Amino acid sequence: MSASHPVLSVRDLTVTFRTSRGPVRAVDRLGFEVRQGETLGIVGESGSGKSVTSMAVMGLHTGAEVTGSVALDGQELVGRSERELNRLRGRRMAMVFQDPLSSLHPFYTVGEQVAEHHRVHFGSRRKTARERAVDALAEVGIPEPRRRAGEYPHQFSGGMRQRVMIAMALVCEPDLLIADEPTTALDVTVQAQILELIARLQQDRGLAVVLITHDLGVVARVAHDVLVMYGGRAVEQADADALFATPAHPYTRGLLDSLPRLDDSDDAPLRVIPGSPPSLLTPAIGCAFAPRCPQLVGVLAGARSRCETELPLLDGPARHPAACHFPAYEGMAS
Structure with missing residues (x-):
């Protein structure tokens, strides 16, 4: 692990939602670090707290009680105003969501949407932002980026829309990228291409990356360290090699x-963990x-x-x- 200070440092992060049935502690005293040029994979079943964690880091929860510490390059984020966080989102930290079609506006071209991020954070002129958007689309592997910048989201395939989302996230050159299930809706071939793209961009830019997924196969491809979550808590942390070689939990x-597994027969039943994830309304x-x-x-x-x-x-x-x-x-x- 790099000796440099962490880009992202999370300590005792707790996220509680108030519901009509009582408080739900979706994340409970979570802690981890991510350094420049490293990828942390956060894994677990649905309901384990992975996405709640990523949203808390970005300061996107409304109506939730968030306590603990989230520090970006040593700068505390918990307790910051929405205005202060808006200056950091996109510029210093960015997020790629699972479904790019729901994140892209159907009425604007992809070039306009990528350029808008650059204009908001740098105050650049429309032409300058447009050129930066074309460069960003080229960087993430969009063919004929100048022509395709003038097209609309529905004219792109699922994999290409996800590339657009990555371009939008990285156009302002943030220090931290959070990718929340970025390949779940894609087929295996496109999934591999997106993971390779994220890994290449990380290496080229020295990004700190948090990859949220339920798929340990995805983690094995790209993560340096792994955090396993269950019921809102961390149950195991290790570098990827150690976790896959000797899983402790x-x-x-x-x-x-x-x-x-490759050696499974065609009619072999899928192996599952019996039972269901715990209810957070009645914590164990x-x-x-x-x-x-x-x-x-x-x-x-x-x-x-x-x-x-x-x-x-x-x-x-x-x-x-x-x-x-x-x-x-x-x-x-x-």
Whole structure:
């Protein structure tokens, strides 16, 4: 890991929504860092808190209580006014969402929409911003960028629309890029192209990247470090090589076991983690994964009481902590 200071530093981040059925703590005391030129992959099932985390970093939650610390290049973001955050969004940090068609306005050309970001943050003239937009479209691999800048979103394929969104995010050369499920709606071939594009742009620009996904296969391709979330909390953190070689938390092992394998027969059933994610309206006293944990069967049945009543903390080796009372690297059979 680079010795430079982190571009993004998150400490004790907690996000709580007030609902008619009671408070929902969607993110609970989360912490991580991302440095220049590195990619952090945040993974977990739907409802684990991944997207809530990314929106909190960008300051996009309205009506939610956000506490803790989110620092961008040492500058605290929690508690900043909307006006101050607007100056940073796009200019210093940018986000690419899952569905580019819903993020692009159908009434304006893609060139106008990319150029608008440059005009807002730099006060550039229309012609200058237009030229910068064409350059950005070329940089992300849009063929004939000058001609295509004059076209509308519906004239682009899904993969090309996502390239436009990446161009829009990077036109102001931010330090941090958050990509929230950027390839979920794309086929495998286009998905690979988008991931390679993000990796190339990161290398060329020295970007810090946070990649939000439910797919560990995607993480394996591009991430340097991995944060696994479950029930709004971090359950395991490690560099990608260590996590894939020796996953410590049973939830991480379950996610890895769910990946299709090349040696599977055509009629082999998909492997799944039994049960459902926990309800955040009634948080568990102990480990939220305990009701689904395969380790609490057979030889470890006597440990169930501890797992159900004692909250495991993110602990263990400094470079590979896990929130589990019986992590695999302590010799526990998987």
